[in-house]
Amino acid sequence: MALKVLVCGGGCAGPALAFWLAQTGHQVTVVERFPALRATGAQIDLRSQGIEVAKRMGLLDTIRSKLVDEDGVAIVDSQGKIHATFMANRTGKGAQSLTSEYEIMRGDFVRVLYDATKDNVKYIFGKSVEHFEQDEKGVYVNFSDGSSDTYDILVGADGQGSRIRKAILSPDSPNPCFSLGAHMAYWFIPREEQDSNIRRTYGCSGGRMIMRRTHNSTETQVYFTLRDSNPELASIHRASVEHQKEFWAQRYRDAGWETERFLEGMKTTKNWYCQEVIQVRTDTWSKGRIVLLGDAAYCASPLSGMGTTGALVGAYILAGEICRNPDDLALAFSNYDTTLRPFVDEFQNINTRLIRLATPESEWGVALIRFMAWLACLLHIPQLLARFKSENKGGLLVPDYPELL
Ligand SMILES: Cc1cc2nc3c(=O)[nH]c(=O)nc-3n(C[C@H](O)[C@H](O)[C@H](O)COP(=O)(O)OP(=O)(O)OC[C@H]3O[C@@H](n4cnc5c(N)ncnc54)[C@H](O)[C@@H]3O)c2cc1C
Ligand SMILES: *[C@@H]1O[C@H](CO)[C@@H](O)[C@H](O)[C@H]1NC(C)=O
Ligand SMILES: *[C@@H]1O[C@H](CO)[C@@H](O)[C@H](O)[C@H]1NC(C)=O
Numbered sequence: 001m002a003l004k005v006l007v008c009g010g011g012c013a014g015p016a017l018a019f020w021l022a023q024t025g026h027q028v029t030v031v032e033r034f035p036a037l038r039a040t041g042a043q044i045d046l047r048s049q050g051i052e053v054a055k056r057m058g059l060l061d062t063i064r065s066k067l068v069d070e071d072g073v074a075i076v077d078s079q080g081k082i083h084a085t086f087m088a089n090r091t092g093k094g095a096q097s098l099t100s101e102y103e104i105m106r107g108d109f110v111r112v113l114y115d116a117t118k119d120n121v122k123y124i125f126g127k128s129v130e131h132f133e134q135d136e137k138g139v140y141v142n143f144s145d146g147s148s149d150t151y152d153i154l155v156g157a158d159g160q161g162s163r164i165r166k167a168i169l170s171p172d173s174p175n176p177c178f179s180l181g182a183h184m185a186y187w188f189i190p191r192e193e194q195d196s197n198i199r200r201t202y203g204c205s206g207g208r209m210i211m212r213r214t215h216n217s218t219e220t221q222v223y224f225t226l227r228d229s230n231p232e233l234a235s236i237h238r239a240s241v242e243h244q245k246e247f248w249a250q251r252y253r254d255a256g257w258e259t260e261r262f263l264e265g266m267k268t269t270k271n272w273y274c275q276e277v278i279q280v281r282t283d284t285w286s287k288g289r290i291v292l293l294g295d296a297a298y299c300a301s302p303l304s305g306m307g308t309t310g311a312l313v314g315a316y317i318l319a320g321e322i323c324r325n326p327d328d329l330a331l332a333f334s335n336y337d338t339t340l341r342p343f344v345d346e347f348q349n350i351n352t353r354l355i356r357l358a359t360p361e362s363e364w365g366v367a368l369i370r371f372m373a374w375l376a377c378l379l380h381i382p383q384l385l386a387r388f389k390s391e392n393k394g395g396l397l398v399p400d401y402p403e404l405l
């Protein structure tokens with residue numbers, strides 16, 4: 001039975017679901033609020049089960065050809081002196097340490113998914129869902145351009161601030177956005193000679209962290225992470241870009257290392273993004289014919305490194321369950337929930353105490369962290385941990401769905 005499916009959100013999760021559903025003969029439309037493919041963002045990782053799903057999609061070779069060459073991570077001090085270096089494990093075996101084996105620019109990844117689906121999926125840019133209603137026969141959707149249509153399923157893949165989620169959660173349910181007490185800003189600056197393919201991480205006092213990494217011969221990415229749980233800071237992200245930049249510049253001005261260069265590059269960068277670090281936690285992933293996917297349902301935050309993997313694995317399982325139970329969507333969505341949730345619970349389990357420990361307030365605390373990194377490096381701690389770590393988070397073995405072949 002061919003279903004008519006509307007996916008709201010053309011980021012990572014939406015197109016990944018569309019891939020499977022279109023391949024199995026369903027009629028899929030993706031609406032994306034942005035006027036064009038939103039192929040921006042910094043470097044993302046593909047890990048563990050996400051790699052397995054990409055392989056089943058037949059996209060692993062294409063993804064591999066776009067990988068960012070990052071050999072490892074080095075911890076530096078205010079003079080740029082290296083205190084510890086952790087190299088990536090490139091053997092393709094065992095668990096990955098701090099640098100994932102599959103690092104790719106978000107833009108490249110979004111384009112890979114789009115190219116793999118654009119011939120079988122109808123994409124509409126510059127359009128979003130304005131209003132919807134449902135009954136046992138279908139979902140009736142009104143769009144931002146005044147048009148309307150009827151579907152069997154509406155998928156909310158509209159990111160961490162999902163409007164579809166807001167519409168299906170009951171007004172008295174608790175706020176699903178859980179703040180991790182941190183903020184991030186990232187942007188691109190011109191590459192300089194000293195920017196190698198070993199990422200630099202610099203911690204400084206006041207709960208601040210700076211990272212620089214390079215993805216090609218002309219550009220370098222800068223990441224600022226600020227741990228500050230003052231709720232008033234949430235408003236920064238709604239302010240104008242000019243105000244946002246002012247805020248970050250003022251908080252980091254005295255931070256040392258290459259900060260002056262980073263702040264200079266911030267003024268003219270074309271790639272600017274800043275966000276509060278939040279997780280989405282809700283018991284409700286579906287209601288009737290509406291279902292949530294990716295960050296809209298279970299955003300894990302960039303600190304987890306699992307956002308993209310979560311999107312791919314969730315899309316695969318949701319598609320599998322829909323194809324297995326096309327006449328019983330309630331069963332399909334409930335199986336999707338029970339199969340995926342333990343995995344989500346595990347990758348959302350970020351220790352906020354660890355975040356606090358890693359971003360100390362005092363100079364003394366920062367020096368201690370650098371010393372511990374040096375010691376860990378000397379004793380090969382990450383390699384030892386990797387040996388005991390299972391690559392399959394949450395014990396989830398990617399299930400087989402013969403229906404998807
Ligand atoms: C511009 C951007 C940059 C990012 N950069 C990074 C990064 O550097 N590192 C990182 O770890 N993660 C980043 N992320 C988040 C990362 O893409 C996700 O965590 C992950 O890939 C899950 O994907 P998703 O499709 O669920 O969400 P997203 O990738 O956020 O995609 C959601 C899509 O829905 C669209 N959308 C939102 N509201 C509506 C609406 N009402 N109607 C229609 N469409 C709508 C958005 O424009 C977006 O294209 C970024 C996200 C975006 C949107
Ligand atoms: C990479 O992982 C494999 C498998 O766990 C291990 O045998 C190897 O020693 C690791 N290499 C490095 C450099 O850590
Ligand atoms: C949605 O569209 C239908 C059909 O065109 C129309 O009757 C209805 O009034 C619209 N609802 C809203 C809230 O715009």
Ligand SMILES: *[C@@H]1O[C@H](CO)[C@@H](O)[C@H](O)[C@H]1NC(C)=O
Nearest residue numbers: 105107188215216217218219
């Ligand atoms: C480097 O990456 C950016 C996108 O992040 C792109 O616009 C630019 O063309 C790339 N440069 C080279 C030399 O590949």
